[in-house]
Amino acid sequence: MLQEFPEENIESLATGAWILGTGGGGNPYLSTLNLRRLYAEGARVQVLQPDELADDDMVAVVSGMGAPLVGQERLKDPRHMARAVELMEDYLGRPFRAIMALEIGGANALSPFLAAALLGRPVVNADCMGRAYPEAQMTSFAIGGLSMFPLSLVDVRDNEVIVTRAESWKWMEKVSRAVCTAVGSTAATCKAPRTGREVKDWGIHHTITQATELGRVVLEARARHDDPVAAVLDHAKGKQIFRGKIVDVDRTTTGGFLRGKTVIEGIDTDRGATLELAFQNEWAVAFRNGAPVAMTPDLLCLLDSVSGSAIGTESVRYGQRVNVVALPAPEILTTPAGVAAVGPRAFGYDIDFKSVFK
């Protein structure tokens, strides 16, 4: 049954998605503004549960792609996200039944809503990461061995690209990233279309609800002057890894990604200890006094100690008071195939994955 996504949920979704972004996925501020404006103009988005899809329904998987800094100047426009979906429909010669997010983390959680508001199609209550990850092969669909093509990409001019085939997920990532860079390092994309069956079998379900509820508990705790971080831990059954103050941020870009580490000096019960959070767009591995204590695919979230707001790898800065919390990863990411795709070794760390929840 289609359910209308109410306007008052927009802020909750954005707040929760920014936390599930684990430092990446882009700040949802501009997407939130866009969606609010579409709602103000009368648009309404319906949400569809994954089990309501027919096996042969077609589902569009959308995401914005590119450098967040470019997005701050070349402000996004929902029409381009909608156009990426239409372009794919034209190519397939078949209409999409619904639209879903590539990642529930950060701004991209709202991307299907922007397209859906313009196209009058529902959004599926699912994504294929359950968080944010930097690369296309780091999805549940890739872990499931599903097809990685075709892909459509639309820029703000009149450039429209369809990548019809790719040798592998890695090649799809490489080719589409090159195109994205060529058009100014920001573009709207519609990834490989999925059937209803595929979404039901391999999608990560109910993540729209998960992000919205998570955001809601944070906003409510803030309004009551309760501890929003405690609310996150309680609601999402998370674990506090560390509490402290940012004392150093070291960023480099290699291979097109923002890599680096941030160093946190402990306070309260962690006084005297140091936590190093390594990142590649998203937070990847936490080292306490040099030893790995938490890592991907568990979700590592850096939260502002006072507001409970997520802090991104691009905006973390010296002196911030933070709580590092871990949230449980979607089950598929912790399977052997999942760990191979998104575990610490996928990010260049020679460490065996050990969940803080086991």
Place this chain on the structure above:
Amino acid sequence: MKRIGIDVGGTNTDAVLIDGDKITASIKVPTTQDVMSGVKAALAHVAAHIGDTPRPLDAVMIGTTHFTNAVVERARLERVAAIRIALPTGASLPPMCDWPEDLYRAVDPMIFMVHGGHEYDGSPLVPLREDEIREAAMKIRDAGVTSVAISATFSPLTTECEDRAAEIVRLIIPEARITLSNSLGRIGLLERENVALLNAALQSLGKTTVQAFKTALAEIGLDAPFFLTQNDGTVALADVAAANPVFSFASGPTNSMRGAAFLTGLSDAMVVDVGGTTSDIGCLIGGFPREANNIVHIGGVRTLFRMPDLLPIALGGGTVVDAETGAIGPRSVGYRILREARVFGGQTLTTSDIAVAAGMIEMGDPSLVSDLDPTFVQETLARMRAMVAENFDQMKTSAEDVPLIAVGGGAFLIPDEVPGASEVLRVENAGVANALGAAMAQVSGEVDQVFSDMTREQALAAAETEARAAAVAAGADAASLQVLEIEDIPVAYLPGGARRVRVRVIGDISFG
């Protein structure tokens, strides 16, 4: 160097005369309804001492909260026109799309979006549509609007589109006062555009304010160049500053922090400036307030530009204390403290009453608070201490204990011992620290750009050269320039090793 510094706050107007690093005269007078009569009174008092030494007066430095108040009160703002050069991007998020409705109505904008702008690498996004700008300018002219804000994508990188648009607008509206976003804000189109629009809305006020100061100075017979203090602890020539009122938004607390540095001789310390309603905690680095590197909301508008990193606390001399529970604030009697506080015969228990009862300061009639239970007083003090300690700790940038300088009219509220502080310093003349900070101000130059296809060292050097040039253009003595801040961030996903570099240099005013 002989200078007058004056700080016009919401409650008090303070003035000092300094000769070298010596304070020759100082005064604190209540800020008057018409502002200028208080300014004249304060100026006249310190000006009377200019003749004490033979040297002439070099400059008058003025700090004022006038412009911020206008935005907060949604008053004295003028109608603006916004021209954004960014199509085909951003059509869904027009200028001012996230402004509070009352402020939006107060500036009643005309909004135009035209084709053009640049990419992160300096190449054109799409060709600039000059005809669209011309059309917009004609409509603006026909509406009788003269204050125009122009923004373009990646204009901090290349100002070409904004410059060309300004030329076109000026041809059609010769009397236009034009604000270019690249001259004020940083990367982040919406935030930079917001700064430009706020600035544009304050054009008339900037002009009339500077004219009023000019008249006041003339009436007192002060014939020296005069400057307005800026958010970053520097000054700009009054006529230049009048065109950029947003740069004076947070100059009050900044002046206090600079004054605190001057009075203690410390260049690296934490400062708490205690006012009547709130306190601000900031961090001095190299004698200047550390800058906020993030979004700052002004009157409900998201902005990103040169602002001090301040943490406001709802604790001031007039903060109301609940007589039953001892809860502190956030309500305050503010400037009505001389009527409403218990020690002055009023009915409201304030933090100042607690301080008097505890013997921390003498003011008013102590017998009027002698009925307070000593345990209650001590418990309330402990709560105040905890408030200060917690906020102080949050703003500290290192785990080591650092000195805390307490300034402002309510400095007595800060306890002698604060956890995390190596010592709490109180200084003579702390009450006029802000005027002193104004008198001490210097000149700066800044660059914030993305540099591509060069090594990190080359990019930093190129940025420093540009920042130095900007400082000299702003009136700095080239020989006195010092680099105050360098920050560089490699930019993800961009080819050519793109790196965003921000450099700020600072120097003495050139009186040549």
